[in-house]
């Protein structure tokens with residue numbers, strides 16, 4: 001039985017959360033309600049506790065053996081319905097000043113917002129920027145619908161029907177452990193090849209895609225290991241993380257681990273060339289020009305395929321032109337099972353437009369979505385391989 005937390009905030013549509021609880025209960029889901037202070041102007045803790053047949057959280061400081069935000073870390077999902085303008089903006093700024101925002105700050109489970117508000121609030125660029133930010137770090141949003149709002153104005157901001165909200169959450173709950181038992185090795189970020197002690201050759205890969213893939217694999221029950229090249233300090237991974245700097249280190253770590261995995265996803269941007277003889281002291285500025293001798297780095301994918309004939313390997317292809325053709329060629333040359341073609345505009349961005357091509361030549365084009373959503377869609381393809 002799934003256990004979910006339903007956060008209710010101070011919106012005129014808060015009464016609809018009671019119906020959401022009823023639909024979940026009918027399906028046998030264990031629901032605990034949590035009301036913000038302002039939600040209690042609209043619905044009472046008594047209604048929520050009665051309908052959920054469970055305790056209700058209405059205050060962070062109610063004395064209890066374990067603080068509520070720690071106690072509730074084992075829920076399978078947090079749904080905030082309705083989600084006000086206020087709570088979305090608060091969470092995106094990392095504010096944790098009441099029971100609901102504190103529980104969200106300490107959560108391990110996926111978090112879904114079902115916004116409901118006046119159409120001008122919905123259009124507010126502060127809110128839209130914060131939604132974009134939250135989506136980029138893995139929060140889910142159920143798009144509000146267009147229709148008659150509380151003041152009878154027509155606009156976007158209406159809460160969808162309870163069944164639609166429950167269906168959205170169920171999809172996340174079902175996919176939540178579908179990679180259990182799988183061992184997935186993911187590489188991410190860029191490598192750096194020393195020219196001298198202060199200079200290096202690298203590329204613009206941010207590592208966001210690889211980290212999103214690793215997090216998605218881990219939250220869906222896989223035993224995920226992430227071999228990370230250089231990335232921004234803000235990226236984190238809760239599973240097994242190995243850091244490397246050079247293409248050679250990346251190759252060594254991958255080859256050391258591939259024997260014990262079911263799926264390898266090579267999303268790291270590994271340098272193709274490295275300085276032939278890096279200088280141990282800083283290269284001085286002499287003369288007008290400067291040329292640097294480079295040698296090719298080892299091809300990690302080829303080396304892995306030679307060693308592991310049956311391993312399911314996913315490669316990435318990034319190109320400025322003929323994206324699909326070049327990706328197909330790479331898929332064939334390196335004997336991959338799946339290749340993900342990535343638009344050149346993607347490095348560093350929070351969103352991407354991926355194209356998946358498999359061995360049979362099937363092509364699946366994803367729309368422009370956050371890298372977290374793209375990672376979930378990639379995981380959908382890996383279930384059952």
Ligand SMILES: Cc1cc2nc3c(=O)[nH]c(=O)nc-3n(C[C@H](O)[C@H](O)[C@H](O)COP(=O)(O)O)c2cc1C
Nearest residue numbers: 009010011012013036038039084085086087116117
């Ligand atoms: C009658 C009334 C209805 C409201 N309805 C909404 C709403 O639908 N959506 C929303 O974002 N804010 C709404 N608000 C404003 C919020 O209640 C207010 O921003 C509050 O601080 C939200 O607190 P909370 O997010 O902690 O629950 C409403 C306020 C009033 C007085």
